[in-house]
Amino acid sequence: MTITKKPKLAEAKGSGSQLPESAVHALIEKGGSVAKREVGEKNPANKTQFLQLRLDRDFLTKIDAVLHKRKVKTPRHTWILEALYEKLEREGGDVG
Numbered sequence: 217m218t219i220t221k222k223p224k225l226a227e228a229k230g231s232g233s234q235l236p237e238s239a240v241h242a243l244i245e246k247g248g249s250v251a252k253r254e255v256g257e258k259n260p261a262n263k264t265q266f267l268q269l270r271l272d273r274d275f276l277t278k279i280d281a282v283l284h285k286r287k288v289k290t291p292r293h294t295w296i297l298e299a300l301y302e303k304l305e306r307e308g309g310d311v312g
Contacts, residue, residue, distance in 0.1 A: 279296075
């Protein structure tokens with residue numbers, strides 16, 4: 217990695233490079249706006265919840281073996297979600 221000097225800021229030409237005080241005060245008086253929630257933003261109550269799941273290594277090995285046999289590669293996470301949805305449907309839960 218090469219080390220170079222810090223670049224110098226381009227100096228404004230002429231002695232009147234500063235803004236007039238009236239322009240500075242106008243900017244300060246203008247102020248800003250209050251932050252607003254975006255229209256497409258979802259309700260935080262419906263946000264995906266992080267879940268830690270502990271499984272035995274042998275059990276994961278069996279799942280991975282099943283996934284390896286599939287013609288279309290499927291992530292383990294997706295396979296587990298599918299299994300959970302199937303279980304909910306069998307138990308009569310609202311899968312939504």
